[in-house]
Each structure stands twice: as structure tokens, then as C-alpha cells.
Amino acid sequence: MSEGETREILAALFAAYRKRDFNGFASLLHDDIDWIVHGPIEVFPFAGLRRGRPAVLQALALMGLSYSLHSFDPDFIIVEDDRAAIMADVSLTQLASGRLLRFRAANLIRVAGGKVIEFREFADSFDQAEQALGRLIEL
Numbered sequence: 001m002s003e004g005e006t007r008e009i010l011a012a013l014f015a016a017y018r019k020r021d022f023n024g025f026a027s028l029l030h031d032d033i034d035w036i037v038h039g040p041i042e043v044f045p046f047a048g049l050r051r052g053r054p055a056v057l058q059a060l061a062l063m064g065l066s067y068s069l070h071s072f073d074p075d076f077i078i079v080e081d082d083r084a085a086i087m088a089d090v091s092l093t094q095l096a097s098g099r100l101l102r103f104r105a106a107n108l109i110r111v112a113g114g115k116v117i118e119f120r121e122f123a124d125s126f127d128q129a130e131q132a133l134g135r136l137i138e139l
Helices: 002-017 020-029 055-067 123-134
Strands: 029-037 048-052 067-080 084-096 099-111 115-123
Touching: 002 020, 002 055, 002 067, 002 084, 002 099, 020 055, 029 055, 048 055, 055 067, 084 123, 099 123, 115 123
Parallel strands: 029 115
Antiparallel strands: 029 048, 067 084, 084 099, 099 115
């Protein structure tokens, strides 16, 4: 896969995500996608490992029940063949509390056959959890 094709797929994926175009987003996921959002599952039940498009879509639906996306703004996207690294500013509203969560996220993505087959998201999950809980976490 060329870098240009990978960039086109990512652009379409992020555009669908921002517009909450669930069907458009789903169409860009490989049937056998391997998806991990790193974070505490006790606070973010949509985090963790998901395998296959149905499991990823279920996790995203679960996320949509708790959070509303305000922005996902990539600072940069580095692409090499079928792989990409993205650093983005993210802003979400927690629906139950109305709290605004703001954080930086790094995504590592691999594309195969014109679809996303591997997705990894990393963020400061300690900071995210404190924002979601609305309090400092005592250690």
C-alpha cells in the first residue's frame, strides 16, 4: 500500500469519526481488525482489546453512550507505507456529568486491503481517569 493510499484512508476515517458517520467509519474497518485503546476499563468500559469489526463497533457504541466528541484535531500524521502515527488533541463531554475532558492521544494504525486492520491508542490514562471521575486519584 502506498503512503498516499494510507493517507486517503486515514483522512476518510477521521472525517467519518468527526461527523459521527457510523456507517462510513465502519466501512473503513477491516473484518479482522485488531483494536486496542489503552486505559482503565473500570473507568472507560470501551477501552481494552477488541478483535473484529463487530467488537470494535460495539466498543464505539458503548463510548457514544457515555461521551460526546467535540474535537479530534491531529497535530501531525506520519505515514510510512501501510502504517501511520498520529498525535491529536481530543475533547469529549462526559454525558452523565457534563464534564469536558481534554487530552492528547497518540494513535498507531496499520492499513491492509484499503481498510484499517490494526489500531492502537495511547494517552495519559491517569489524567483521563481523574478528569472522568472529577477528582484526584489517591495512591
